[in-house]
Amino acid sequence: MTRVRLTIISVVVLCLVALCMSVGGRKVSAQNAAAAAEPIYNPYPPGILPSDLPSELARVLREVDGIEAEAIRQWHAIPPPVVSGNPPILQNTGVPLVEILGKLMNYDRTISPNKNKACASCHMPYAGFSGPIPSVNLTMIAYPASAPFRAGKRTAQRYTYSSYFPPLQYNATQGAFFGGNFWDSRATGYLTRAPDAEQAQFPPVDPNEMANPDTACITYKLSLAPYRSLFEEIWGAGSLSSITWPANVASICATPGGAAVFGTNTQPVVLSTADRTLSDNDYLHWAASISAFEHSLSVSPFTSKFDAFLKGTYKLTAEESAGYELFKGKGNCNSCHLDGRSTAPAPTAPTAVDTGVAADVTPVFTCFGSANLGLPKNPRDSFYYETTPDSLGFTPNPGGFTYTDLGLGTFLRSGFGSAANPNSAWRPFASTSDGQMQTATARDVAMVPPQCPTTEAPGPYFQKEFFHNGYIKSLKQLVHFYNTRDVYPFAVESGNCPAGTVEKVNCWPEPEVPANEDMTVGKLGLTDAEENQIVAFLQTLTDGFTTPFPDIGTYTGTCMSGGTAATQGNSTIISAIKLRELMNQR
Amino acid sequence: MNSVHAKLLMMAAAGSLLFSNSILAQDSAYTPQILPPAPRAARVRVMQGPELEMADDKSAIITWTSNNPGGTDEHFGVVHYGTNPIELGDTAKSHIRLNQTHSYTVFRVRVRGLSPRTTYYYTVDSMEANGRSDGVNSPVKHFSTR
Numbered sequence: 038m039t040r041v042r043l044t045i046i047s048v049v050v051l052c053l054v055a056l057c058m059s060v061g062g063r064k065v066s067a068q069n070a071a072a073a074a075e076p077i078y079n080p081y082p083p084g085i086l087p088s089d090l091p092s093e094l095a096r097v098l099r100e101v102d103g104i105e106a107e108a109i110r111q112w113h114a115i116p117p118p119v120v121s122g123n124p125p126i127l128q129n130t131g132v133p134l135v136e137i138l139g140k141l142m143n144y145d146r147t148i149s150p151n152k153n154k155a156c157a158s159c160h161m162p163y164a165g166f167s168g169p170i171p172s173v174n175l176t177m178i179a180y181p182a183s184a185p186f187r188a189g190k191r192t193a194q195r196y197t198y199s200s201y202f203p204p205l206q207y208n209a210t211q212g213a214f215f216g217g218n219f220w221d222s223r224a225t226g227y228l229t230r231a232p233d234a235e236q237a238q239f240p241p242v243d244p245n246e247m248a249n250p251d252t253a254c255i256t257y258k259l260s261l262a263p264y265r266s267l268f269e270e271i272w273g274a275g276s277l278s279s280i281t282w283p284a285n286v287a288s289i290c291a292t293p294g295g296a297a298v299f300g301t302n303t304q305p306v307v308l309s310t311a312d313r314t315l316s317d318n319d320y321l322h323w324a325a326s327i328s329a330f331e332h333s334l335s336v337s338p339f340t341s342k343f344d345a346f347l348k349g350t351y352k353l354t355a356e357e358s359a360g361y362e363l364f365k366g367k368g369n370c371n372s373c374h375l376d377g378r379s380t381a382p383a384p385t386a387p388t389a390v391d392t393g394v395a396a397d398v399t400p401v402f403t404c405f406g407s408a409n410l411g412l413p414k415n416p417r418d419s420f421y422y423e424t425t426p427d428s429l430g431f432t433p434n435p436g437g438f439t440y441t442d443l444g445l446g447t448f449l450r451s452g453f454g455s456a457a458n459p460n461s462a463w464r465p466f467a468s469t470s471d472g473q474m475q476t477a478t479a480r481d482v483a484m485v486p487p488q489c490p491t492t493e494a495p496g497p498y499f500q501k502e503f504f505h506n507g508y509i510k511s512l513k514q515l516v517h518f519y520n521t522r523d524v525y526p527f528a529v530e531s532g533n534c535p536a537g538t539v540e541k542v543n544c545w546p547e548p549e550v551p552a553n554e555d556m557t558v559g560k561l562g563l564t565d566a567e568e569n570q571i572v573a574f575l576q577t578l579t580d581g582f583t584t585p586f587p588d589i590g591t592y593t594g595t596c597m598s599g600g601t602a603a604t605q606g607n608s609t610i611i612s613a614i615k616l617r618e619l620m621n622q623r
Numbered sequence: 624m625n626s627v628h629a630k631l632l633m634m635a636a637a638g639s640l641l642f643s644n645s646i647l648a649q650d651s652a653y654t655p656q657i658l659p660p661a662p663r664a665a666r667v668r669v670m671q672g673p674e675l676e677m678a679d680d681k682s683a684i685i686t687w688t689s690n691n692p693g694g695t696d697e698h699f700g701v702v703h704y705g706t707n708p709i710e711l712g713d714t715a716k717s718h719i720r721l722n723q724t725h726s727y728t729v730f731r732v733r734v735r736g737l738s739p740r741t742t743y744y745y746t747v748d749s750m751e752a753n754g755r756s757d758g759v760n761s762p763v764k765h766f767s768t769r
Contacts, residue, residue: 208657212752213697215657365724372696372722375658404696405657408718523677523684523731556684556700556717556731560676 075293077185078427082619084611085419086186087172093594094153094181097169098146100591101155104162105144107588112137112267127271132329135271139330141264142323148258149183149247150293156240156247156327159193162588164501165484165579166196166336171500171597175609177419178507182245184293187433189245190420190442190454191220192507197481197580198401199233200332207463214445214466215405220474220505221448222407223456229321234328238320239456244295245420245433253306254290255323256316257282272322280312297430335587339399341480342577347399353577360574363567368519370571372557374402374479402479402578407445408555409472411522411548413531414441415508416613422620438617442506443550446471472550474505483512483576486592493572494605497596506549510606512575514541516568517603521545523559532612540610542603572602661693661723667757670727673702673747675766680739683766686731687747689759696721697752700730704745708763711746719749742767 079086087093115134118127127134142148146155159180161169168174173181179189204226205217218224218236226232240246241255249255259268260277269276289305292298299305308316330336345351353361364370365378377400421440423433434440440454448455449467458464482503483492489499493511503509508531509518518541525543527534534544548554563571580586600608672687685702692698698719703711715734722728730749737743744765749757 203657206657210695211657211660211697212695369722369725369729371724372720378724404720406697406720408720551735553718554733555720556733557720559731560686 075184075428078187080425080623081177081186081419081422082616082623084609085177085417085422087170087176089172090181090186093170093172094158096594097158097161098153100161100169100593101144101146101157104157104588104591105141105146105155108137108140108144109263112141112264131271134267135326135329136333136335138264138267138271139326139328139333140335141262141267142259142327143330145262147262148241148249148255150249150254150291151183153185154183154247156237159246160196161591162586163484163486163590163592164499165481168193168502169592171594174500174502174507175510175606176417178415178417178502179245179419182293183248184244184427184429187245187248187423187427187431188419189243190418190434190440191505192502194220194477195481196331196336198337198478199236200231200328200337201401202232202405204230204232207466213406214463214470217475221444221455222475223448225459227459229324231325231328233331234324237324237327242294244293244431248293248295250289250292250294250296250299251304251306252320253304253308253313253316254286256280256319257286257290257306259319259323268322271326272319276315276319276322280315281309283307293429293431295429295431338580338584338586340580340583340586342579342582344399345583346577351582354573356570356573357577359567360570360572361577363563363571364574367567368516368561368563368571369557370479370519373404373406373408373476375404376400376402403476405476407470407473407475409444409474409548409550409553410504410519410558411551411554412504412506412508412518413546414549414613415506416531416616417609417611418506421616424620425623437620441549443471444505445473469553471552472548473553479575480578481580482578484579484581484586487590488592489596491576493602494597494600496598498598499592500597500606509541511602512572513568513602514605516563516571517541518545519558520561520563520568530613532610533614539604540607658696658723660695661691661721663693664690667692667749667759669747669759669761673745673761673764676731678766678768680769681735681737683734683737683743683768684731685734685745685747685766686729687761688727688729689749691721691723691726691728692749692757693721694755694757695752696723698728699750699752700732701748701750702732702734702745703748704734704743706741706743708744708765711744711763716750737768739768
């Protein structure tokens with residue numbers, strides 16, 4: 038086939054795509070959104086939404102449905118338990134049953150108002166249970182809601198090891214906050230003592246995510262689910278089936294939250310007091326079941342090369358070993374991403390080698406704290422453009438570009454886009470917490486589908502996004518940012534680096550939040566080769582080395598290739614100034 | 624299909640199920656803990672610096688290395704500064720997280736709100752998250768903005 042013919046075919050394909058979808062206008066259609074009653078919400082300037090968004094959302098839904106079908110088979114293969122004692126214990130198979138219930142819930146798209154969004158839609162196993170769509174990771178960074186195409190403001194955090202985070206607490210001995218779930222720690226675990234369980238209660242009723250208008254809608258949909266008998270087997274007979282639902286419950290629960298028709302009513306499903314209490318308890322049990330799944334070996338299995346290394350069954354390569362020494366030494370990564378080692382006398386110089394012995398054989402590579410790393414604002418974040426009401430009368434972000442993500446600080450103030458702070462004693466720490474985001478576990482940061490075996494260009498690679506706003510697109514960039522943030526600072530926004538510089542290589546735009554910036558990082562003095570060695574070490578933290586990671590092979594999309602990791606994604610950068618102009622022209 | 628063959632198939636199916644779905648109880652002995660603070664050092668001394676890392680027309684970064692002060696991991700580098708060497712009335716502080724496995728700590732403090740082409744004098748200290756000083760003594764040094 039000649040190059041000319043290839044070009045013609047490419048043009049035809051592009052035209053067909055353009056016919057189906059006019060990004061930048063208001064005529065975007067979506068396969069997955071076909072069930073949605075409301076018109077597509079598209080307040081975005083050209084280039085914010087990826088051109089393959091409809092087909093990619095449909096692809097993920099097919100994968101989600103496949104895993105849900107698998108989960109049903111797995112559930113039926115588990116022998117029934119023997120109910121024993123009081124309180125009743127599901128003897129023998131209680132643990133696998135509650136774990137599989139969480140899995141069934143996680144991959145159930147019918148929980149969302151338009152039946153087009155499961156929890157897993159933003160958290161697929163082959164991405165370490167983070168964002169599964171390369172083009173979204175490259176562009177809008179937040180994932181579209183059940184009401185297309187509303188979107189949130191941050192990247193989808195990995196589930197892996199989320200259950201190991203303790204309840205949010207201000208630790209007076211350390212003088213800092215620890216624990217919780219979410220980038221801003223707003224899932225505190227104050228009630229259940231399980232932050233990852235409480236985390237599972239937020240997205241189903243977030244209008245920019247799954248968008249149920251009432252928590253009772255989740256209970257209602259569970260009462261219709263094929264696994265409702267499993268729910269009642271675990272959480273009590275009648276817990277779902279004894280609730281009397283109002284005649285309009287299906288209609289209410291098919292309407293995305295935030296719709297003007299609901300006003301400020303957060304409980305539009307009218308229930309008796311007793312049934313509301315039942316529903317609230319069911320929603321706690323939804324949370325507990327998903328927590329059990331996240332804690333299971335299906336999600337958090339400690340099966341990485343590094344775990345094998347700790348057990349003495351894997352020898353790190355020279356590159357990985359050098360990276361580990363840098364991770365602990367010159368890179369200072371383990372000041373926050375604790376590796377559980379090093380009880381012995383510390384090195385005496387920056388170049389010295391740590392001779393410590395293992396203090397803990399299964400570290401989770403986080404201190405559970407929060408920090409403001411000084412990341413630049415990412416103008417590609419779709420949230421900045423959601424300033425007009427959708428067809429339901431909901432405006433996700435009235436402030437537009439004036440919105441600043443203060444992370445933990447906003448939560449402590451019970452501020453916009455976060456949740457209510459359950460402890461007024463934490464409130465005085467808000468200003469000293471502005472800009473701080475949770476220190477993620479470094480485990481599984483590099484997890485990708487087997488057919489796209491790396492996160493790094495030239496690949497073939499799977500495009501991920503890193504940190505809370507997805508500004509960073511490769512692990513090379515991630516390490517380079519820590520290494521050189523203060524070596525190449527420019528008082529500009531993304532897309533406006535001076536001529537002669539290359540953004541993310543020798544130009545870092547100014548931090549979104551200057552306050553409380555962490556200065557442990559910013560100038561580490563690592564060479565280019567040393568950065569690569571740390572990337573090699575991070576790749577040893579990917580689960581699935583000693584035992585295959587469950588459902589890792591479910592990706593049916595394509596890999597990307599070409600370019601370099603240092604500039605990966607730079608072709609999609611749009612000047613923040615230009616984007617503001619485009620928004621003002623709407 | 625004979626009974627042995629059938630049993631083998633059933634075992635293979637069961638093995639495949641266990642292998643693929645990991646419907647297994649989590650069995651890690653690991654209990655995550657919030658790291659307690661390391662003991663405070665008897666004395667905190669500057670080993671290198673303090674010195675200017677960079678300065679532009681309105682900000683600067685001052686850096687130095689001391690022995691690891693211990694105490695709260697959440698620490699602050701502190702710079703007392705002013706345009707008069709005997710009156711260092713302004714203070715800047717920056718977050719630094721101690722690494723308990725390191726015997727040394729590199730402090731870096733960003734000083735904002737400076738005037739262009741101005742000479743500033745400074746001393747440095749460090750402190751715990753609760754504000755308790757590490758009692759660092761440093762000479763008065765100076766730098767100039769651009």
